[in-house]
Amino acid sequence: MRYLIFILLLSQTVCNEAPSEKQAANTASVAPVYTGKLPLDKIKLPAGFRITTFAEGVENARSLCLSPDGTLFVGTRNAGNVYALRDTNGDLVADLQYTLATGLRMPNGVAFRNGSLFVAEVSRILRFDDIENRLDNPPAPVVVFADYPTEGHHGWKYIAFGPDDKLYVPVGAPCNICEREEPVFASITRLDVDNPGKGYEVVQHGIRNTVGFTWHPETGDLWFTDNGRDYLGEDQPACELNHATADGQHFGYPYCHQGDIPDPKFGEKHPCSDFVPPAQNLGPHTAPLGLEFGKSTAWPESYKNQVLIAEHGSWNRSKKIGYQVSLVRLNDQGEGIAYEPFASGWLEAGDEVWGRPVDLEWLPDGSLLVSDDYADAIYRIYYAP
Template identity: 55%
Template sequence: MIKGISRIFSIGLLTLMGANVNVWAQSEIDLSKIKLPEGFKISIYAEGITDARSLSSTPDGKTVFVGNRRRKNVYALTDTDGDMVADKTYKWASKTGKDWNMPNGVAYHNGDLYVAEVNRILRFPDIMNNLDDPKQEVIFEDYPTDAHHGWKFVAFGPDGKLYVPVGAPCNVCESEKEVYASITRMNPDGSNMEIYATGVRNSVGFAWDPKTQKMWFTDNGRDMMGDDIPACELNFAPEKGMNFGFPYWHQGDIPDPDFGDKFPRTNFTEPKYKFEPHSAPLGLRFYQGDMFPAKYKNNIIVAQHGSWNRSLDAGHIGYQLRFVQVEGDKVISSEIFASGWLDQKTNKGWGKPVDILEMPDGSILVSDDVAGVIYRISYEK
């Protein structure tokens, strides 16, 4: 456990060609509440990042992009002196006169920044030469407009395609449109959109195993079946065309009360790992660096955002990072990696992890959309 309170003080706000450049706001985060394995430490990479959600970065790690679900803007954080603390923030909003609609997903690719709204994919060409005044292009605008599970995580796969989930527009329902409850993919210019996987209620994170180049993704289980069912899921999707069961079967072995009698369980692919029910696993990354101990290499770290609809008697769960070891298509082990964002006495989360990003030095960043910060977790022998 790392003791101490992070304090960073504001020294001003500048406006450059429409981009707000913030050089930090005062805040206090008590890092002593976070429990980590021995040798690890947590610090603050950036503060004052309201509703910090999805993360992406340039290859050198000097600029980190942050999506935003509720505040209708996107951030770019720069570390100009290389001390692993961001010292400048660019905050962008739409210049079209119409607010961006939940610009949650961000992905940097070949010099361009991609941002996912509910129904559109935006591209900002040559973003590093346009941080003060980014130029926006719409490359795709035919996703559904439903806000329910409409926010999107996006990432480029090993095939060079942009992968984009489309959540179910409900807690649980059938839909005539196949694109709902799916993961799609498209070319970087927005062409040739196709459905990659179906039966996926609400995925807000996926990554590819660096050894096999195969996809793993998180999926949030349905609500209102009780405190302890169904489990949230970690799924393995090595090829196009797989169906993961929603809305008919949950966690692979629980039939839905309304739809479960329509198809047999054997029609669907079962999860490889079951997270705690309602723990809301979101972002995940395969750790590929050399800073952490060897057991972490080529394995998964998952952000569990935390429950919202468990009863007071059952108590909230999640609000943590989980380490999951995999081998091929199997989960070998799982353990809590970081915890402490949930106040057990009040049953409230003072912070909620959302996404994970590995930096070039082997440390990881973790976004928190409640505390409004980006943490950095590092390791020293």
């Protein structure tokens, strides 16, 4: 109970208004922290799977990105920091932690390309060059692009480089439910970081707030989570797992939710049949964020090309839901045929919460990292029957 009270106090501390966007402070520190007090024995996993701690004391740990040389970059939302973690002795536990930047405005998104770390603030994309040779003395960032909207509501961003080597950047709806004329809102955009002067292009529409996406390892199609609107009831609408088969598709927001619920305010403008339905409806208000396709040869074959999703958990239900890593099983046509828990236990009986999964990242050994911005930790899930 004392641990839970401490975490609640800590969460109140970091949930203050995010700092204004400004130049990142190049103040690095080395501060690995391990308490051994995380109650990992409470996590329920399928038979043969185990969970350990990869890192503790990573304040507000959210988006994850692993470089080819093994540096794990970590974005934050409320803390305003960007971190790098290193496992220097190969024991699959981080033993060095660097703070690469502080004072940023919701630097949730991190991506790595050609030796440079890219970081997404609300309205800017930053680049830290030659970063792995500068972990203990990080450079001032280059501002790659500074013309995304400044609205903070759903303004934090997940970013990733696609198979086309372009940077994909979402822009959430600046509200719970609204219709904005600017097409950039409620979208996923694409940015050529080698020629940012061309600006971004909007490639997917009707997406309220995606904070996680990836590409199918075989088809190359884009898959993403989306957080459903609030205040339509405790049990609707569902959050969504979506599948984009081409550029320029529309996934319903703000007119239609979960593929079949017209919005009470905007639904008369377009029927749900006008939009791409979800590949799988998830739990209502589960707040699905990061996702990965099963691709580890160290895991059973039944997980190959299935979708693992970090569910951050609800905030507006009388009984909490989510707070887990879920599994969506797909058929050969890419349709969801099952939705089930994979790793659960961060939500306890009595609705007490001690952790909130945010993002997922594969390690080369075939284990899966899970970030937790509530417990300030990163877990490692592996298969060892």
